[in-house]
Amino acid sequence: MARIVILGAGISGHTAARCLGRWIGKQHEVIVVSPRAKWNWVPSNIWVAVGEMTADQVTFDLAPIYKKINVDFRQASALSIHPEGDAAHAKPCVKIEYTSPELAGQTESIAYDYLINATGPKLNFGATPGLGPAPGYTVSVCTPDHALEANAQLQKQIAAMQTGERRTFVIGTGHGMATCQGAAFEYICNVDHRLREAGVRKQARLVWLSNEYEVGDLGIGGVHVTRGGYVTNGKAFIESLMAERGIEWITRAHVSKVEPGTIHYELLDGSYNELAFDFAMLIPPFAGVGLKAYDPSGADIADALFAPNGFMKVDADYTPKPYED
Numbered sequence: 001m002a003r004i005v006i007l008g009a010g011i012s013g014h015t016a017a018r019c020l021g022r023w024i025g026k027q028h029e030v031i032v033v034s035p036r037a038k039w040n041w042v043p044s045n046i047w048v049a050v051g052e053m054t055a056d057q058v059t060f061d062l063a064p065i066y067k068k069i070n071v072d073f074r075q076a077s078a079l080s081i082h083p084e085g086d087a088a089h090a091k092p093c094v095k096i097e098y099t100s101p102e103l104a105g106q107t108e109s110i111a112y113d114y115l116i117n118a119t120g121p122k123l124n125f126g127a128t129p130g131l132g133p134a135p136g137y138t139v140s141v142c143t144p145d146h147a148l149e150a151n152a153q154l155q156k157q158i159a160a161m162q163t164g165e166r167r168t169f170v171i172g173t174g175h176g177m178a179t180c181q182g183a184a185f186e187y188i189c190n191v192d193h194r195l196r197e198a199g200v201r202k203q204a205r206l207v208w209l210s211n212e213y214e215v216g217d218l219g220i221g222g223v224h225v226t227r228g229g230y231v232t233n234g235k236a237f238i239e240s241l242m243a244e245r246g247i248e249w250i251t252r253a254h255v256s257k258v259e260p261g262t263i264h265y266e267l268l269d270g271s272y273n274e275l276a277f278d279f280a281m282l283i284p285p286f287a288g289v290g291l292k293a294y295d296p297s298g299a300d301i302a303d304a305l306f307a308p309n310g311f312m313k314v315d316a317d318y319t320p321k322p323y324e325d
């Protein structure tokens with residue numbers, strides 16, 4: 001019997017757990033280690049952040065699902081990976097710290113035969129001073145709690161505009177190295193729609209502030225969109241969409257600092273600029289979650305396993321392999 005440990009129960013970890021639990025969960029041991037009791041369908045947070053879905057609609061409890069599919073769920077954070085074992089274990093192992101209310105703070109080492117690291121990104125708001133929810137000055141749609149807070153702030157702005165006030169909304173990326181532009185783009189469309197529904201769109205200045213080279217790059221080198229029988233490139237398609245909706249855009253921008261009501265950004269042409277805002281949702285850059293790694297003597301081998309941004313080094317070989325591999 002082999003033991004497979006999966007770190008993280010997000011989109012990739014949970015998918016791996018469901019497949020492995022059903023396929024081999026009776027012959028082998030499948031353990032999931034993840035700090036939160038609930039799963040989150042992250043892409044739908046953009047609906048929570050405009051009040052069109054609730055947090056309950058985008059999350060569910062993991063434990064009952066894992067019980068049904070032969071997966072042992074440990075509500076815990078992984079702290080360190082020991083790929084060649086440690087002083088107490090000859091086999092590879094991972095050190096975890098429980099986060100469930102009953103076991104909070106307790107640590108344990110779990111030996112494994114196979115390890116899947118699916119811990120996803122750390123939301124690295126710290127890379128830009130003033131970015132992100134308090135103590136920062138911008139909102140986020142990256143977690144259900146962030147999205148709820150974003151919606152609460154959005155509704156306040158809408159209420160002020162319904163009394164005749166004007167507001168500036170800035171949506172996009174909060175650092176030159178931020179990715180996930182697609183989520184911000186979906187959100188600016190949702191906000192535009194919500195403001196129209198509330199009858200206040202005319203009082204809103206809506207600005208797309210992005211590190212993309214061109215609008216429509218979306219961090220993936222652009223897209224082609226088939227619409228009305230034509231294939232259009234993303235730049236033409238999304239610029240048209242923004243122009244039709246009266247959304248302004250600023251691209252090639254690295255946000256360097258956010259102060260209350262002011263975003264500071266540098267453009268690729270070297271100029272430094274400021275943009276006043278009442279409401280800003282800027283996606284943070286991502287980093288690895290900060291796992292450590294040690295050899296059996298206790299020496300730090302994090303450099304061998306992780307890139308400087310903390311993400312695990314991978315071979316990036318996605319060619320299909322036989323099932324046995």
Ligand SMILES: Cc1cc2nc3c(=O)[nH]c(=O)nc-3n(C[C@H](O)[C@H](O)[C@H](O)COP(=O)(O)OP(=O)(O)OC[C@H]3O[C@@H](n4cnc5c(N)ncnc54)[C@H](O)[C@@H]3O)c2cc1C
Binds near residue numbers: 046077079120
């Ligand atoms: C608002 C938004 C909208 C998006 N929309 C889309 C979309 O439409 N289409 C698309 O393809 N992508 C979209 N994305 C990107 C997509 O959500 C991510 O690529 C995806 O969630 C990554 O999956 P993952 O499993 O690697 O990480 P995650 O889904 O982030 O899961 C990571 C898991 O690891 C856990 N974890 C963290 N630290 C530890 C630790 N130390 N030990 C153990 N577990 C840990 C976390 O709690 C979580 O369960 C969107 C992202 C955002 C923020």
